[in-house]
Amino acid sequence: MPIGEFGRPPALPSEVSPALTTPMYWMHEMARASLNPARMLTDATKVLFQNPFNPLTHTDFGKQVAAGCEVFERTTRRYGKPEWGLDDTEVNGVRTPVVIRTVWEKPFCRLLYFDRDHPRPLKHPQPRVLIVAPMSGHYATLLRGTVEAFLPTHEVYITDWTDARMVPIAEGRFDLDDYVDYIIEMLHELGGNMHVIAVCQPSVPVLAAVSVMEADADPFVPVSMTLMGGPIDTRRNPTAVNNLAAEKGIDWFRSHVITKVPFPHPGLMRDVYPGFLQLNGFISMNLDRHMDAHKDLFNHLVQGDGDLADKHRDFYDEYLAVMDLTAEYYLQTVDTVFIKHSLPKGEMTHHGKLVDPSKIHNVALMTVEGENDDISGIGQTEATHALCTSIPDDRRVHYVQKGVGHYGVFNGSRFRSAIVPRINDFMHNATESKRVAAE
Structure with a gap:
């Protein structure tokens, strides 16, 4: 979203x-x-x-x-x-130091790897997972609890999006198409055999990226993708948040919330949706x-x-x-996801080429929703299954967590005790299914 x-x-x-x-x-x-x-x-x-x-x-x-x-x-x-504050984790019962390294970088994002310095080699390699954090006003550290939950049993990577006011205007634009390009480039950099988890808003660009890769027979498609609390089809059980964009229309957003970065920030004169205006908006709600x-x-x-x-x-x-968001990314996302509903209607494009989730057949799919989610209503993420018609039934899972809202889908005690084990099982089964198919 x-x-x-x-x-x-x-x-x-x-x-x-x-x-x-x-x-x-x-x-x-x-x-x-x-x-x-x-x-x-x-x-x-x-x-x-x-x-x-x-x-x-x-x-x-x-x-x-x-x-x-x-x-x-x-x-x-x-x-x-x-700060991330994740200095160590427990791997196979052994306390293990964690060093955060940048393994890929472009102007609007860094790909971070949580390198666990094992005191002795692991007997069996652990799954590699790319967590795609929301580019939605808060920093990727919002998913600190998500990363912490997967660190003991996974090799974890995460997208670390850059504050738009810190990117010089000479570095060019960044929109939703570029977001999809970044995800594809990261998967190429990581070299295959990856699982992808999209938390909230990036569910749309992740689904689009995987659709594009499958349509191109890209060998670096992930083994599985898990979409959590994402606005795939906001026509289903629309919330007050979903209705905001539909009521205002894209011209209202363009004229009321887009501004230019002032001096002395490196992104001077870049068009952005500013962080302070976002902060004013959601503080005023409570x-x-x-x-x-x-x-x-x-x-x-x-x-x-x-x-x-x-x-x-x-x-x-x-x-x-x-953090500030680039105006073109913000406006394109609002228009595509919340006003036109382009993805579920089969009208979303990536650089002019139609995005077709029905092309996905090699990637296993899991969707996760919160019973009390007032941001992405029940069914909005599940709608992915109706779009991905070529994924076999035995390689798809949908799970609704009882008693949690939007934040509880990716953080908190129920996330750790109920959701993470299910995602682990799903990834394991997806890997085994791919291995059997290869044999």
Whole structure:
């Protein structure tokens, strides 16, 4: 799905004037810069009132001043790209260091490999899996829990999409066709014998990429593809999120949310859908909840409850770290997936050539949905099976996880305990089926 909170299309303030969209980004940057002196002052004040040699540090007044300074600093900072924080994992009962390496790179994406430094060679090679992260406003680190769940039993790769404001305009455009090209190039780079998992929004370009590869008899098609909570056919059980694009129309999005990257970012003058506007949109959907969370942070800091304060920091360090998306990718995705429904109608094209999922016959298919998903409604991902008519029934699986929403499809306790084992079994069966067919 295109684009917004945890993979959702954004809730956008309809009162934003088209004439104000471009200068708004520049004004936003000026406002952020103007707050730097105040942030420096509050940082210094916080250090002063947390100094154990300051008598006021241990008073209610001192604790409130320090807490207030931290809340101000956190609500006015620009949140950078979060760290993965996956330094080790357990492989066959042995704690194993993990080193993250870049194995392929283009202007708008890096392919990361989580290299497990085994203390001794594995008796049997483990499946290789490419996780395609959403290019939907948050960084790939949103799938930290997804990667962590597969690391003990898989060789894991993941797409690490680049913030569009950091890409110089001289590097050219990036649209949905380019997204599909990137996936195909990555599969070529990895050299075959791969399993692909698309989480949310990339279900559409992954399905398109595999369709194109199969139509071209590409030898590097993956062994299997798993599509999780993806908007393959948003006409099925449309949610409020799905209806947003249909109600507004593509011209509204083009005139209201597209702007140019301001100085001093490397992507100066690139047309983008800006991260700060996305953030404003999906915070406004639950403004009271976010205000209460920051009030709670203040109280936890005053009371000295470090564990709850750390949980708040961890969540918002990820939640408030957003990236810009190229205008052409954003608009093409909204138009293709949510307005025209091109893929399920058999009208989606890739560089002018029709995308035909019925050409897929070598790749096993699994779809996963959440029972309470309010972003991709029940049936939207399952619709893939009706499109991939050439995949044998014994090489396709559909699974609905009870009691989880959109985020729970790829993260959390039920994902680890119920969904991951099923994906593991599916991959194993797909590999065995391919081996038998080859013999």
